[in-house]
Each structure stands twice: as structure tokens, then as C-alpha cells.
Amino acid sequence: MTSEPFEYAFRIRLHDTDAAGRLFFMHIFRHAQDALEAFMEHIGFPIDRMIRAGDILLPLTHAEADYRQPMRHGDAVRVQVSVRDLRRRSFAVGYRFLDEAGEEAATATTIHVLVTDETTVGEALPERLRAGLAAHWIQPGGHQGH
Amino acid sequence: MTSEPFEYAFRIRLHDTDAAGRLFFMHIFRHAQDALEAFMEHIGFPIDRMIRAGDILLPLTHAEADYRQPMRHGDAVRVQVSVRDLRRRSFAVGYRFLDEAGEEAATATTIHVLVTDETTVGEALPERLRAGLAAHWIQPGGHQGH
Amino acid sequence: MTSEPFEYAFRIRLHDTDAAGRLFFMHIFRHAQDALEAFMEHIGFPIDRMIRAGDILLPLTHAEADYRQPMRHGDAVRVQVSVRDLRRRSFAVGYRFLDEAGEEAATATTIHVLVTDETTVGEALPERLRAGLAAHWIQPGGHQGH
Amino acid sequence: MTSEPFEYAFRIRLHDTDAAGRLFFMHIFRHAQDALEAFMEHIGFPIDRMIRAGDILLPLTHAEADYRQPMRHGDAVRVQVSVRDLRRRSFAVGYRFLDEAGEEAATATTIHVLVTDETTVGEALPERLRAGLAAHWIQPGGHQGH
Numbered sequence: 001m002t003s004e005p006f007e008y009a010f011r012i013r014l015h016d017t018d019a020a021g022r023l024f025f026m027h028i029f030r031h032a033q034d035a036l037e038a039f040m041e042h043i044g045f046p047i048d049r050m051i052r053a054g055d056i057l058l059p060l061t062h063a064e065a066d067y068r069q070p071m072r073h074g075d076a077v078r079v080q081v082s083v084r085d086l087r088r089r090s091f092a093v094g095y096r097f098l099d100e101a102g103e104e105a106a107t108a109t110t111i112h113v114l115v116t117d118e119t120t121v122g123e124a125l126p127e128r129l130r131a132g133l134a135a136h137w138i139q140p141g142g143h144q145g146h
Numbered sequence: 147m148t149s150e151p152f153e154y155a156f157r158i159r160l161h162d163t164d165a166a167g168r169l170f171f172m173h174i175f176r177h178a179q180d181a182l183e184a185f186m187e188h189i190g191f192p193i194d195r196m197i198r199a200g201d202i203l204l205p206l207t208h209a210e211a212d213y214r215q216p217m218r219h220g221d222a223v224r225v226q227v228s229v230r231d232l233r234r235r236s237f238a239v240g241y242r243f244l245d246e247a248g249e250e251a252a253t254a255t256t257i258h259v260l261v262t263d264e265t266t267v268g269e270a271l272p273e274r275l276r277a278g279l280a281a282h283w284i285q286p287g288g289h290q291g292h
Numbered sequence: 293m294t295s296e297p298f299e300y301a302f303r304i305r306l307h308d309t310d311a312a313g314r315l316f317f318m319h320i321f322r323h324a325q326d327a328l329e330a331f332m333e334h335i336g337f338p339i340d341r342m343i344r345a346g347d348i349l350l351p352l353t354h355a356e357a358d359y360r361q362p363m364r365h366g367d368a369v370r371v372q373v374s375v376r377d378l379r380r381r382s383f384a385v386g387y388r389f390l391d392e393a394g395e396e397a398a399t400a401t402t403i404h405v406l407v408t409d410e411t412t413v414g415e416a417l418p419e420r421l422r423a424g425l426a427a428h429w430i431q432p433g434g435h436q437g438h
Numbered sequence: 439m440t441s442e443p444f445e446y447a448f449r450i451r452l453h454d455t456d457a458a459g460r461l462f463f464m465h466i467f468r469h470a471q472d473a474l475e476a477f478m479e480h481i482g483f484p485i486d487r488m489i490r491a492g493d494i495l496l497p498l499t500h501a502e503a504d505y506r507q508p509m510r511h512g513d514a515v516r517v518q519v520s521v522r523d524l525r526r527r528s529f530a531v532g533y534r535f536l537d538e539a540g541e542e543a544a545t546a547t548t549i550h551v552l553v554t555d556e557t558t559v560g561e562a563l564p565e566r567l568r569a570g571l572a573a574h575w576i577q578p579g580g581h582q583g584h
Binding site for chain 4: 311312314317318319321322325340343349351352353354355356357358359362402
């Protein structure tokens with residue numbers, strides 16, 4: 001059981017911004033993916049190895065983001081990654097994007113489902129993966145999951 | 147009042163895919179933006195001119211997508227764009243991504259709010275913009291809006 | 293033998309631009325790839341099928357671009373695609389990015405080498421591919437190749 | 439005068455790869471930009487502030503990359519950034535992409551020219567900027583510049 005959400009830090013670069021001078025909305029998902037890959041590595045399931053092994057794939061079935069404050073070129077951003085939902089064969093990952101003042105600039109969620117090949121939904125998440133995710137599960141109300 | 151949703155077509159290119167061999171999820175939002183820009187031009191409000199003029203900005207407050215079938219390199223995709231919600235100072239745009247068989251491969255929604263400058267939420271959408279959006283408003287249950 | 297270079301058209305979209313208000317330089321290569329895929333399809337060698345078949349791969353060994361005029365959000369751009377060099381197991385593709393006035397806004401070149409698998413350079417380009425490329429070969433001085 | 443080139447590290451993420459299982463070529467330029475922004479910050483000229491101030495702009499006139507070995511999802515990459523050419527109103531930045539074994543997987547070069555506004559080429563690089571760049575200038579043959 002962890003007491004802290006997993007954190008990932010990055011800076012808004014020129015290619016993240018658009019002619020309106022702020023983060024172009026879709027790029028938040030690239031940073032979410034970077035944070036997710038760092039998180040999955042942290043819990044012992046590097047996504048690159050899972051894809052190469054090919055036995056566990058976790059394609060997204062849903063992605064969403066809410067934008068609260070513009071993020072601009074040069075901004076330093078921290079992403080807090082936590083598991084928001086954990087089911088038999090799927091899970092949701094939540095991302096809080098915090099600015100330098102610790103204000104929430106945006107949030108995002110991705111939902112992943114276990115597939116064992118291109119077409120078959122898997123039976124259940126491997127026990128070790130489930131345990132790794134559960135250790136970072138923050139349930140609504142902020143309680144750690146079990 | 148239109149009888150057809152606005153359509154935009156594209157092909158999945160190599161840069162849309164990832165090592166798992168399918169569309170990398172975030173790229174659906176780039177295609178949604180391409181479709182949105184074509185749609186806004188179609189209703190007489192090209193986003194590039196609005197940003198240059200600077201008096202009407204429509205930043206996203208929310209973006210989401212649901213992925214139903216993998217999209218792969220070379221796939222021809224049609225995007226049906228329609229207005230899903232239309233309020234005083236904000237609106238939602240819906241996107242249906244259809245494969246060559248007409249099957250729904252994915253759907254997306256973006257919510258836009260009127261701001262008159264970096265910090266001020268606008269009073270109300272300009273009447274002409276509201277009318278252009280209303281003509282493509284498909285309300286839950288599929289009825290055209292007024 | 294073609295009398296015209298192959299043409300591909302697109303618009304600069306918001307995600308192509310950056311906070312400096314112009315095309316972010318790397319995105320020209322995404323548009324070059326779009327143009328290349330359309331061109332390869334045109335000559336009967338769709339890249340997606342080649343990658344799926346896996347017997348002919350044409351990875352890039354070099355890419356470059358020269359930027360002559362800023363391209364901005366909303367600009368309509370035509371890309372002229374031609375073969376600039378054609379050798380036994382490699383070829384160069386040239387891209388001219390023309391603005392609405394027909395002015396050259398940028399040029400790009402990509403060099404591709406035949407590999408038959410991850411590690412082996414191929415013997416020679418298949419004759420039909422070579423012929424398709426040769427038909428669009430514009431040699432220095434602008435003469436068509438043979 | 440520095441004895442070491444400036445280094446920037448990153449990992450190849452899923453969105454960097456394509457259906458062929460390797461880094462999609464254009465993404466090397468996004469990583470080059472990330473490395474450049476870290477480098478410019480390091481020498482006291484953060485690009486985001488220069489763009490906001492608007493008095494010194496350094497648009498690219500040229501970008502190129504050579505690809506020597508495939509880079510794959512999960513690879514840890516170090517980028518060595520150095521100045522390769524330094525003129526009155528322009529400079530070239532070189533990037534060496536090294537894999538975990540220290541092998542050169544790719545190299546890239548970007549050329550930047552000083553403009554004082556959209557249309558005017560600047561007189562000469564500010565002295566402090568020139569000095570910061572000169573300290574990282576590695577001339578052909580590998581000698582440090584002066």
C-alpha cells in the first residue's frame with residue numbers, strides 16, 4: 001500500500017503548444033502515456049516488454065481529459081498517477097496535472113482492458129499485475145484500495 | 147437544417163500507428179481536430195481566422211474518446227461530425243469514426259467554451275455561430291435541434 | 293513516364309502550429325509521410341501492405357527539410373512528390389511544399405533503403421517497384437529519368 | 439569552455455513507434471527539440487521566454503537526421519547536444535542519439551537563424567547568446583570552438 005501517488009514530471013515544450021499559445025489539447029494524452037509507461041515500469045510491468053511478449057495487451061477502451069487552466073510553453077508540470085478503478089479484466093488510471101503552484105491544471109483518465117490477442121478479451125488480470133495496480137488504487141473519497 | 151451529419155474522411159497513416167500495430171489512441175484527437183476544422187469552415191467559422199482575430203476563442207474544456215475496434219495502418223476512415231449539445235456559451239461536438247464497412251470503430255466528444263480573452267468567459271455565442279452549430283445539432287434520440 | 297509530379301494537398305491545422313504561430317518544423321515530416329503514402333499507393337505499392345507482408349521494408353536512412361517561408365494555421369499547401377535518386381537498393385524522394393500562390397514554402401527529402409528483414413539489406417528493389425519509381429524520377433536539371 | 443557535450447536523456451515511448459515496431463522517423467525531431475530546449479535553458483536562453491519576449495526568434499531554416507540503427511519502444515536514449523557551426527546571425531546544433539551501449543543510433547542537425555520579427559533577419563546574435571553557444575561549439579575534427 002503506497003501513501004503517495006506515483007509522480008511523473010515534464011515541461012511543456014514548443015511542440016506541445018499551438019498558435020493560440022497554449023497546450024494543444026491532444027498532447028495531454030501523450031504526456032499521460034509517458035506517465036503511464038513510467039508508472040507501469042515502477043510496478044514491474046513495463047508496457048514495451050508486455051507488447052513484445054504479446055501475452056498481455058492492455059488496449060485503451062476509453063480516454064478523457066478535463067482542462068481547467070491553460071498550460072503554456074515552458075511550464076513545469078507534475079503528473080500524479082493513480083489507479084481509479086480495478087476490475088476483473090479492466091482498470092482505470094487517473095492523472096492529475098499540477099502546475100508549479102500545485103494547482104490542478106488538468107485531469108485525465110484512461111481505461112484499459114485485458115486482451116490476450118487481437119480479438120479475445122482475457123479471463124482476468126494476472127495476480128501480480130492486479131497487486132501492483134491495487135497498491136496505487138485511490139478510490140473515490142481518496143481511500144486507498146485493497 | 148441539415149439532413150446529413152458533416153463528413154470528413156482520412157486514412158490511418160504509419161505515424162498514427164504504434165508498435166502494437168494499431169492506431170495510437172491519442173491520434174484520434176488529431177483527426178477529430180482535422181474534422182472539426184473542416185466542419186467549422188463549412189459553417190463559416192474557420193478556426194484559424196477566429197484565433198487570428200482573437201475576439202472569439204473556443205478552447206476545449208473536455209475531450210473524450212471510446213475505442214470499439216482497432217484501426218490499422220491503411221484503413222480508410224469516415225468521421226461524422228455533429229453538434230451534441232448547444233448552450234449559451236458552450237457546445238459539445240460529437241465524432242463518429244466509421245470503418246470501410248460503416249462499422250463504428252470509435253466515437254469522440256469535445257466540449258468548447260467561449261472565451262473573449264485569456265481569462266474571461268464570454269457572454270454568449272455570437273448568433274451566427276449559434277445558428278451554424280444548431281443546423282448540425284443532433285439531440286439525444288437523434289432529432290435535429292432548432 | 294509522367295509529365296507531372298504527383299501532388300498531394302493538405303491544410304495547416306492548429307496542431308501543426310506552435311506558440312510562435314507557425315508550422316512546428318517536425319510536422320512537415322508528417323505531411324511528407326502522408327504525401328509519400330499517397331504516392332506509393334498511386335504507383336501500386338501501398339506502404340501499409342508492404343509492412344504487413346513484411347517482405348519489402350523501406351526504412352528511412354535520412355530525412356531533411358529546408359524551410360523558406362513560415363506556414364501558418366489555415367494555409368492550404370500542395371506537396372509535389374518526385375523521385376530524386378534511384379539506385380539498386382535505395383531511392384530518394386523529394387517533396388516541394390507550395391503555398392496558395394505557388395511559392396515554395398519548404399522542401400524535404402527522404403532516403404529509403406530496401407531491407408528484407410530487421411537486419412539484412414536487400415539485394416535489389418523489385419523490378420515493378422523500380423519501374424513505378426522511375427516513372428516519377430526527376431533528375432537534377434529536371435529531366436525525367438528512364 | 440566545456441569539456442563535455444550537453445546531455446539529455448529520454449525513453450522511446452509507445453507513441454514514438456509505428457506499426458513497423460521502430461521509432462517513426464519524424465519523432466526524432468521532437469526529441470531533438472526537447473534536448474534543444476533543455477540545452478538553451480542550460481546556457482541561459484530558455485526558448486519559451488525568448489518567444490514570449492519576442493525580440494529574439496530563432497526559427498529553423500534546416501533540419502536533418504540520419505538513422506543508423508532502429509530505436510524501439512522502451513529503449514533508453516541519451517542525446518549529446520553541441521553547437522556545430524556558429525555564424526554572425528545563424529548557428530547549427532548537432533545531436534547524437536546514443537543507445538544504452540553508447541552506440542550511435544542516429545544523428546540530427548538543426549540550423550537556426552536570428553530574426554527580430556516575422557520578416558526581418560537580425561543583425562547579429564546577441565553577445566551573451568553567442569558566448570553561451572560558443573562554449574558548446576565542437577568544430578569538425580572535434581576541437582572546441584573559441
